Each structure stands twice: as C-alpha cells, then as structure tokens.
Amino acid sequence: MAIYWFVFGVVFGSQAPIGDPSGLNNYALYLLSGLLPWGFFSLVTSLGIGSLIGNAGLVRKVFFAWETLVFAQVIFSFVQFCIEMSLLCVALILLGSPILQWIPLAFLMMLLLAVYSSGFALAVSVGAVFFRDLRYLWTIIIQVLFFATPIIYPPDQLEGQIHPYLEFIFHWNPMAMFVLSFRQLLYSGRPPRAGHIVYLVCVSVISFVVGWAIFVKFSRRLAEEV
Numbered sequence: 396m397a398i399y400w401f402v403f404g405v406v407f408g409s410q411a412p413i414g415d416p417s418g419l420n421n422y423a424l425y426l427l428s429g430l431l432p433w434g435f436f437s438l439v440t441s442l443g444i445g446s447l448i449g450n451a452g453l454v455r456k457v458f459f460a461w462e463t464l465v466f467a468q469v470i471f472s473f474v475q476f477c478i479e480m481s482l483l484c485v486a487l488i489l490l491g492s493p494i495l496q497w498i499p500l501a502f503l504m505m506l507l508l509a510v511y512s513s514g515f516a517l518a519v520s521v522g523a524v525f526f527r528d529l530r531y532l533w534t535i536i537i538q539v540l541f542f543a544t545p546i547i548y549p550p551d552q553l554e555g556q557i558h559p560y561l562e563f564i565f566h567w568n569p570m571a572m573f574v575l576s577f578r579q580l581l582y583s584g585r586p587p588r589a590g591h592i593v594y595l596v597c598v599s600v601i602s603f604v605v606g607w608a609i610f611v612k613f614s615r616r617l618a619e620e621v
Contacts, residue, residue, distance in 0.1 A: 396427050403547050412549055417492040417584035424490075427483060428581045429546040429574040432505075435476040436512045436570060437537050442468040443516025444523045444530055447617065454617060461617060462610055465520050469513050476505060483581065493584040501580045504587075504595075508573055511599040514606030521613045544570045569598045 403409045404422040411425035419425075446464040447454060454461060480501070487494050494501075523529045543565060545553070550571065553562055565571060572595055576587035 396430055399426055399547055414583040419492055419582055425582055428578045431479050432508055432573050432577045433546055435472055438472045439469050439512040440515050440519055444519040444533055447520050447524050465516050473509050494581055497580045504576055507595055507599050511602045514602030517606035517610040521610045544574055546574055
C-alpha cells in the first residue's frame with residue numbers, strides 16, 4: 396500500500412474522491428479499501444493453484460475429497476482477510492467514518508467474495524495439474540486483471556478514454572464491482588446499490604458452481620496426472 400501510495404499518490408498526484416457521507420479525502424485509505432479485497436482474491440487463487448501439486452504425495456496415496464485442499468487455502472486466506480479488514484475498520488472509525496452500522500454487511504460481502512474466489516481457486520488448482528505452465532501464466536493474468544480493476548484509480552477516470560465496449564467490460568468486471576462495493580461501505584460509509592449486490596451474488600454463485608464442476612470433471616484423472 397505504501398509503495399502504490401507513493402508512486403501514484405505522490406509522484407503522479409492521484410487524488411481520492413471525497414467519501415459521501417463519510418467526508419474522507421485520503422488517498423492511502425481509498426487505495427487500501429480496494430487493495431484488501433483484491434489481495435484476498437489474488438492470494439486465494441495463487442495459493443489454490445498450487446494446493447494439489449504441493450500435496451501430490453498425499454493425493455496419489457490417499458483418496459479423499461481433494462477439494463478440501465483448496466478450501467483449506469481459502470479459509471487460511473479468509474482469516475488473514477478478516478484481520479486486515481478489522482484493522483482498516485478501526486482506522487476508519489477513529490477518523491470519523493460512519494461505517495460501524497455497515498460492518499455486518501461488509502462481512503457478508505467478504506463471504507460473497509470468498510465464494511467467488513473459491514470458484515476460481517477450484518478451477519485453476521485442477522487446471523495446473525494438467526497444464527503445469529498455468530501457474531506462471533496465472534501471475535500474468537492476475538497482473539492484467541489488477542490494472543483492469545479500478546484500484547489505484549477512480550472508475551470514472553476511464554469515462555470517455557476508452558471504447559464504450561471496453562468501458563462496459565471494465566465497469567461490469569466482477570472484481571471491479573467488489574472493489575466499488577467495499578469502497579462504498581468502508582470509505583464512503585454507505586451501502587452499495589441493491590442491483591450491484593444482486594449482480595455479485597449471481598456471479599459468485601456462477602463462479603463457484605462452474606469452478607466445482609470443472610474440478611469434479613477433471614478430478615477423475617487427478618491421481619494419475621499429479
């Protein structure tokens with residue numbers, strides 16, 4: 396956070412929008428409220444992609460619900476995510492942000508993000524067994540997705556700068572919507588729009604179902620390939 400704050404906030408002079416109704420105008424906190432949910436997604440998928448390969452000996456010798464290896468990484472990352480979000484909430488409350496009433500909703504959004512991330516983790520974990528280069532390719536994909544998500548810049552900064560089709564894709568990128576919702580809750584101190592929450596529920600369920608279906612389909616040959 397300190398590096399991004401210095402490079403983009405100090406060197407390039409990026410400004411955070413004023414939180415409504417919190418009244419906050421702090422680029423570091425604005426940045427952190429987007430970095431934490433993104434960092435959770437990145438950590439879950441990065442740990443998940445190596446969960447099966449890293450336990451290859453166990454997978455070959457013992458038959459059990461192998462997806463628990465992925466879920467173990469999700470739970471580990473979620474505990475860390477909870478600690479980070481708690482510290483951010485304490486800092487925001489001390490600065491006068493009216494987020495106390497929205498903390499339960501923020502926790503539900505965290506659970507929703509965990510479901511969404513788990514779908515990706517399940518898919519890439521089994522994919523990495525059959526395509527070993529996927530682990531290296533995923534680091535590039537994550538980097539591209541990071542800059543395609545409005546974390547270090549406000550989302551309205553893209554308006555009129557790119558093709559309308561690309562602008563539509565960037566706006567409805569699920570991680571962009573997660574970041575926007577967390578910022579509205581934490582930085583601005585108000586709930587996200589109901590339509591955005593419905594959209595995130597739908598994409599999270601779809602991500603989890605598709606990820607699990609991919610895992611189940613390819614897990615039949617898992618012990619042979621790992």
